[in-house]
Amino acid sequence: MEDDQYTSDSGSELSEYWIDTFLGIKGHEYFCDIDIEYITDKFNLTGLNEQVERISQVIDYIIDETDVSQLTDELREIYDSNARVLYGLVHARFILTPRGLQRMMEKYKKADFGYCARVHCQLQHLLPVGLSDICGVCSVKLYCPRCEDLYNPKSSRHAMIDGAFFGTSFPAMFFQQYPHLQPSHPTERYVPKMFGFKIHEYAKLARWQEQQRRSLQKRLADRGLETINTANGYVYPEDDDDEGDEEMEEQS
Amino acid sequence: MSDVSSELETWISNYCSLYGHDYFVEVSQEFIEDDFNLTGLSSIVPFYREALDMILDFEPETSIAVSDMALVQHSAELLFGLIHQRFILTKMGLQMMASKFEQKVFGVCPRYLCDGMHLLPVGTQDVPGLETVRLFCPCCADIYLPNSSRYLNIDGAFFGTTFPGMFMDKYPEVVNQAKLRGKQQFQLKLFGFKVNESSQVGPRMKWLRQVPKNEQERRDYEECAYAIKND
Numbered sequence A: 001m002e003d004d005q006y007t008s009d010s011g012s013e014l015s016e017y018w019i020d021t022f023l024g025i026k027g028h029e030y031f032c033d034i035d036i037e038y039i040t041d042k043f044n045l046t047g048l049n050e051q052v053e054r055i056s057q058v059i060d061y062i063i064d065e066t067d068v069s070q071l072t073d074e075l076r077e078i079y080d081s082n083a084r085v086l087y088g089l090v091h092a093r094f095i096l097t098p099r100g101l102q103r104m105m106e107k108y109k110k111a112d113f114g115y116c117a118r119v120h121c122q123l124q125h126l127l128p129v130g131l132s133d134i135c136g137v138c139s140v141k142l143y144c145p146r147c148e149d150l151y152n153p154k155s156s157r158h159a160m161i162d163g164a165f166f167g168t169s170f171p172a173m174f175f176q177q178y179p180h181l182q183p184s185h186p187t188e189r190y191v192p193k194m195f196g197f198k199i200h201e202y203a204k205l206a207r208w209q210e211q212q213r214r215s216l217q218k219r220l221a222d223r224g225l226e227t228i229n230t231a232n233g234y235v236y237p238e239d240d241d242d243e244g245d246e247e248m249e250e251q252s
Numbered sequence B: 001m002s003d004v005s006s007e008l009e010t011w012i013s014n015y016c017s018l019y020g021h022d023y024f025v026e027v028s029q030e031f032i033e034d035d036f037n038l039t040g041l042s043s044i045v046p047f048y049r050e051a052l053d054m055i056l057d058f059e060p061e062t063s064i065a066v067s068d069m070a071l072v073q074h075s076a077e078l079l080f081g082l083i084h085q086r087f088i089l090t091k092m093g094l095q096m097m098a099s100k101f102e103q104k105v106f107g108v109c110p111r112y113l114c115d116g117m118h119l120l121p122v123g124t125q126d127v128p129g130l131e132t133v134r135l136f137c138p139c140c141a142d143i144y145l146p147n148s149s150r151y152l153n154i155d156g157a158f159f160g161t162t163f164p165g166m167f168m169d170k171y172p173e174v175v176n177q178a179k180l181r182g183k184q185q186f187q188l189k190l191f192g193f194k195v196n197e198s199s200q201v202g203p204r205m206k207w208l209r210q211v212p213k214n215e216q217e218r219r220d221y222e223e224c225a226y227a228i229k230n231d
């Protein structure tokens, strides 16, 4: 194998392996390291030849089996961009396997995907998710398992990454594999106030939403599902002082 | 000598231009000079007189001991913040905040389905020293942490709990704009299928972003005007 020097987007120094260079690019922090055995197993690439041209050469390029000194700059660029797409698409499949899930779980624990900005989520770690499994449709989003909602990445570098490189199924698969990692959900929520009083319209909607939550909890209880003090259950505010719905109550 | 030449930078304009202080608007001199607007603040802020003189760029009546200088500076910041909380509820203050809101100075909602809705600063407390500033989204009616650490030491009380409500009251078009953003909800899928609620890993937070959609739900919603209807 040649230890060739070439420049990547990050304007990097000496490259070792293509994958290491790829993972080292700023903005690529969401990706995990795919096992070489996984990338080279043709079975795992089924159907990808429709999305990436000359797939076997691109694989060789990814695993550093290509003699890059024989390539023109133009050709190398084409290989490089195809390699990025292929790596991404294989990545979406790899992270649904036990080994891939394990890698992503380690990254999740280190908060490599960032934190939920919602105040009541208390810095819950996020997971990447795609809104489409097809390349070029939508950039990557972040899923918060605490509020079960979708957020935009904070950095524009991450906002440019294709969501298909993570796929639509990843977070659901992640919690199927690691149900004990599901956070509990705070029932406490924000209601806008004016001069100490909850604003009527918002308080009304919040009450109706709370009613929806209670009836879900009842349905779950009827099926024998635990919803308190358990993974994926609810947490109540410590003191219920503020729980009152009295938006007309006097300011204390 | 109450008038500082306009070429000179005032304490207020300097304070508002500091790193991380871009959420603040420059409170008008007239507002501060009206004693009525300062009611109650003298009992909360130490070195009140000196702090007020500092904010207004007046020479202190008695010179401040060097050892007290840092304390007076701190008091001036506290006093300015508390005046700011009141000022942004006035017509002029609201207008100044509205122009910052339009320019996205407070950022946009990180929630994907809020589609870049502009945010408003808010305090969860009106008493200073308890919590830093949060951001309110008129679309999801939720509050978020600022996305930059530069706002991590800005006191939420300097914006107060009432500001977003007052803002929406004065600018109902903002609320309409927020409503237009639709009330779609996200649901996790596994190979194209929604995860069932009765599963151990089923959805538990749908209610948080839910709005009444059908007749029955709208009726229940109307019944929630003053209390939760129990079934």
Ligand SMILES: [Zn+2]
Binding pocket: A116, A117, A118, A121, A124, A144, A145, A146, A147, A148, A149
């Ligand atoms: Zn969250």
Ligand SMILES: [Zn+2]
Binding pocket: B109, B110, B111, B114, B117, B137, B138, B139, B140, B141, B142
């Ligand atoms: Zn929002």
